[in-house]
Amino acid sequence: MSTATGYRPRRSVLYMPSSNERALEKAKTLPVDGLILDLEDAVAPDHKTTARDNACAAARSGEYGQREVTIRINASGTQWHDDDLAAACAAGPDGIVVPKVDSAQEVLGLVAAMERHGAPEHTRLWAMIESPAAVLCVGEIAASSPRLAALVIGTNDLVKELGARHVPGRQPLLTSLSLALLAARRSGVAILDGVYNDVTDLDGFVAECRQGADMGFDGKTLIHPGQVGPCNEVFAPSPAEIEDAHALVAAWDAGAGSGVVTHRGRMVEHLHVEIARQVIATAQAISDRG
Template sequence: MTDNHTAYRPRRSVLYMPSSNERALEKAKTLPVDALILDLEDAVAPDAKDIARENACAAVRSGAYGRRELTIRVNGLGSQWHDADLAAAAAAGPDAIVVPKVGSAEEVRSLVEAMEAAGAPAHTRLWAMVETPAAVLHAEEIALASDRLACLVLGTNDLYKELGATFVPGRAAVQTALQLVLLAARAAGVAVVDGVYNDVKDAEGFLAEARQGREMGFDGKTLIHPGQVGPCNDVFAPGADEVEQARAVIAAFETAQAQGRGVATLNGRLIENLHVDTARKVLATAEAIAALS
């Protein structure tokens, strides 16, 4: 639930916002979202790329987004806009630069070199989007390629397209890919965020997929509509019962240790170090979320 290089930061809700839309950027200042992806890629028409780039960089420099994590998604490697996007984003110094369709560790290192050459400050991290079969199969190498890389972001729409798969509730066609990227992120100690849910009017379907993502182990979910933010925050936050149980686990273990025992029991269940570690993560997550409000 955290990366190797920074303290845990909530990324329950990660909302794409088209940077060509100034009204949307203004609205984003009021949303209870953990992170924003100021988009220069898919959500922006070719004739609006330049103004979107200017708007995103101005938003980052404005300091008007409070505690929200601000990232900029640039156009992909090889596109006519990529170099200018990356240079401008690096100079603006967001919390991270999000790059679509990262396919290899070599690409990660190349991106980091370009960020540093453009003067990206130390706090500006790289988020790599995993959207192709090749990227899934090399996800661990991608995740370990640089200390600048802080998060893997699933691009599930592109993955479905590349696989020739059909979307069905439960996402059977991409579950293996989701799990491989999760494994890679956890092995590398970086964050990992689930893909988008496309039907913004299907609240029940969205909740089911968000719950699936949380149960699998994702830190949060990328979103395409402000209405998805609140439900997503709720799904990916520890509930009151979960927090209470975590406190009880820690208390039972500490009591057992004080009595010279290496294990404890709580309501008939064995409590070991690994359960205590999980409980402490739950409390750290809850505390980090509470600090946002």
């Protein structure tokens, strides 16, 4: 989980095809932390303009409660990119998700374009990491602009570009995932794991969520509403973890000045207290979200 201040839950972030008005309406009722209103992969070329209009109307509507609403535009160099970016900036979502960001210079160019188009200050940039070039430059990308709020791993494109295979445990991707995590944590930006493709394989999905949470991802991008509940559970502190965190902090506070503090047989140092307080803060932020 993110150790940055001002933690915002991003356990579950669901892609929704913006050409599908029923899906956008359903999204208002889902217990999801964030939405990516998609203009890219989930939308056929003939429906791009309609999808753009729908996504921008949804972002303006204010009808999604505390869910973080972002719009994924089409990539730089496509025929739709410029119009997508201008329209998304005018709509003012929480974030604009840009696929296939390969360099810090591209981030700076996108930020400059957002400013030219008058994007409100709260509209942040989310950069998708989907290629070997992006992975090898991810440290520079993550540190490139204060407007960058999140890295989103595009695992499907990354597998394709690597010539790898989708396998349980994701061994071919572990180096890329770890490098991206290191970059995100160094720069204090959020990082979201990629999607799990088999919506019928709940056990495999939960296992991959646990792997991502254990590695340190803030949450996971999703492709089906049925994945939201299990994802939220895995990426939130468990009741046992919350209770233990409160007890550890209490033991630390009670032993202040004693030099050595133990908690349930474990020696406690300041770093353990910081982790416990982050668990408590994360649980509180999720509870406050409702």
